[in-house]
Amino acid sequence: MAKTKYVFVTGGVTSSLGKGIISASLGRLLQARGYRVTIQKLDPYINVDPGTLNPYEHGECYVTDDGAETDLDLGHYERFLDIQTSQANNVTTGRIYQSVINKERRGDYLGKTVQVIPHITDEIKHRITLLGKRGNYDIIITEIGGTVGDIESLSYVEAVRQLRWDLGSENTVYIHLTLVPFLSASGELKTKPTQHSVKVLLENGIQPDVLVLRTEHELDKDIRKKVALFCNVGLEAVIQSIDVSTIYEVPLLMQEENLDRTILNKLNLPTSDSVTLKPWKEFVSKLKSASEVVEVALVGKYVELYDSYKSIMEATTHAGAVNGAKVIVHCIHSETITRENVEEELSGFDGMIVAPGFGDRGIEGKILAVQYARENRIPFLGICLGLQCAVIEFARNVLGYKDAHSTEMTNITKHPVIDLMEEQKGVTEKGGTMRLGGYPCDLKKESHAYRAYKKENIRERHRHRYEFNNDFLEEYEKNGMIATGINPESCLVEIMEQPGHPWFLGTQFHPEYNSTVLNPHPLFVHFIKATLENKND
Ligand code: GLN
Numbered sequence: 001m002a003k004t005k006y007v008f009v010t011g012g013v014t015s016s017l018g019k020g021i022i023s024a025s026l027g028r029l030l031q032a033r034g035y036r037v038t039i040q041k042l043d044p045y046i047n048v049d050p051g052t053l054n055p056y057e058h059g060e061c062y063v064t065d066d067g068a069e070t071d072l073d074l075g076h077y078e079r080f081l082d083i084q085t086s087q088a089n090n091v092t093t094g095r096i097y098q099s100v101i102n103k104e105r106r107g108d109y110l111g112k113t114v115q116v117i118p119h120i121t122d123e124i125k126h127r128i129t130l131l132g133k134r135g136n137y138d139i140i141i142t143e144i145g146g147t148v149g150d151i152e153s154l155s156y157v158e159a160v161r162q163l164r165w166d167l168g169s170e171n172t173v174y175i176h177l178t179l180v181p182f183l184s185a186s187g188e189l190k191t192k193p194t195q196h197s198v199k200v201l202l203e204n205g206i207q208p209d210v211l212v213l214r215t216e217h218e219l220d221k222d223i224r225k226k227v228a229l230f231c232n233v234g235l236e237a238v239i240q241s242i243d244v245s246t247i248y249e250v251p252l253l254m255q256e257e258n259l260d261r262t263i264l265n266k267l268n269l270p271t272s273d274s275v276t277l278k279p280w281k282e283f284v285s286k287l288k289s290a291s292e293v294v295e296v297a298l299v300g301k302y303v304e305l306y307d308s309y310k311s312i313m314e315a316t317t318h319a320g321a322v323n324g325a326k327v328i329v330h331c332i333h334s335e336t337i338t339r340e341n342v343e344e345e346l347s348g349f350d351g352m353i354v355a356p357g358f359g360d361r362g363i364e365g366k367i368l369a370v371q372y373a374r375e376n377r378i379p380f381l382g383i384c385l386g387l388q389c390a391v392i393e394f395a396r397n398v399l400g401y402k403d404a405h406s407t408e409m410t411n412i413t414k415h416p417v418i419d420l421m422e423e424q425k426g427v428t429e430k431g432g433t434m435r436l437g438g439y440p441c442d443l444k445k446e447s448h449a450y451r452a453y454k455k456e457n458i459r460e461r462h463r464h465r466y467e468f469n470n471d472f473l474e475e476y477e478k479n480g481m482i483a484t485g486i487n488p489e490s491c492l493v494e495i496m497e498q499p500g501h502p503w504f505l506g507t508q509f510h511p512e513y514n515s516t517v518l519n520p521h522p523l524f525v526h527f528i529k530a531t532l533e534n535k536n537d
Helices: 019-032 073-081 093-106 116-133 154-167 192-203 221-231 247-256 259-266 278-289 306-322 342-346 363-375 385-397 448-453 470-478 522-535
Strands: 005-011 037-043 090-092 139-144 172-179 210-215 238-242 292-300 325-333 351-354 380-383 416-420 435-443 457-464 466-468 482-486 493-497 504-507
Touching: 005 019, 005 154, 019 037, 019 073, 019 139, 019 172, 019 247, 019 259, 037 073, 037 116, 073 306, 090 093, 090 116, 093 116, 116 139, 116 154, 139 154, 154 172, 172 192, 172 259, 192 210, 192 221, 210 221, 210 259, 221 238, 238 247, 247 259, 247 278, 278 306, 292 306, 292 363, 292 522, 306 325, 306 522, 325 522, 342 363, 351 363, 351 385, 351 522, 363 380, 363 385, 380 385, 380 522, 385 416, 385 466, 385 470, 385 493, 385 504, 435 448, 435 493, 448 482, 448 493, 448 522, 466 470, 466 493, 470 482, 470 493, 504 522
Parallel strands: 005 139, 005 172, 037 090, 037 139, 172 210, 210 238, 292 325, 292 351, 351 380, 380 504
Antiparallel strands: 416 466, 435 457, 435 482, 482 493, 493 504
């Protein structure tokens, strides 16, 4: 079997240039040429995984099917490539050090001084090449988080420098992504930051093979020549990445710039002309030509940072394209919703999503929002904590249990309609201990869920500690809120619906993690369809 080849992606000048999107776009293009591709993210922070990070700091925590809590870039990889990623696709400094220190305690390095080079760099190299050893991939794209020159990324840069020698130059390519800023005062694009950033890489022993330049304005041939000359790369290896209105256009622009061909040439791999990008192009054209507009309220408490609900935002975009609608999501801070202003805050939306979350801050606002959607027959999708709020609201306002609550929020309720899962009762550590990853779920035939999925057995990803308390199920079902999705092994309730409402559905799992460009998630597709119907009613 041919050796797996590696593309290493670093970033310079500033963070947030979109390395994840460039990596995912390149992955998509290589896949469209028939290569088996996956993408891996190396994160320089010391948390073992982002599960313990506040979404304000780092955006959403993305959960893979195998139950890993990972960086949100893995969400882009899955959405663009329509593949499943796993724990092996995300490595953090915390995880690297944890495993080196565990080995040291076990005595694996007896007699040796344990050092950054070679022990930490060897562990990084081991993690990078692990995915390649499985023989499932022709090309692995490895994205290094942070910016070159940061103290935190040094050991990663050193590890990938060494990998060129370990794997051979025909099996490795270095891409460096930088910014070409536009100075409006002089009306000029500036290449100096790129030159400096490449110098920093050179100081670390890496000569980039390809430069991707993020820019707000077209880069003319002279600028490209200048960058090529100063940075030691061929003119064809200077790639422009201009700002676009949707991230889903980036693969098409990268193809115009020949990024995929340039990479394949450097890897000595054939570049046939058969590129299967038709479904992708169709998606982008549907997205851009959507004629209807639907406005959806997303009620949550991490609304200040757009990235906190990344996968939900993207899933609504996918579902909008399928329905020929542009979905505008309005983030509403649940803490600001009160009984007095709920009408003013929430009227006029075509649909409502109540977001996942943890802790009691903003919980009453979410419950008021659910009540508003239920009573005003607004299409409603509750995700994880969103479902739990729908369950609490129903208990309080329909079943008449005024003190009903989740035991995550209070211990003094006689009606704990949401309660800690049995297997969570002895758990004291916070990191990686929730119910995580994919679990099966059986659907009831007469339900919105079944109509959306069109099958009885599904599998969806989870991230929670609390669950619907089955002691109350009979009473819910008698009064109009029924469980339409159940885990066949544990009998945990996975989906609840209100059949008397046009479209009211809550999921204990996170459907948003499974929505991709080529396979938009059926629940989001049907939810957006319901919002369209509501709008045009
Ligand atoms: N906090 C709730 C729980 O742990 C919901 C979690 C979530 O929304 N992801 O069960």
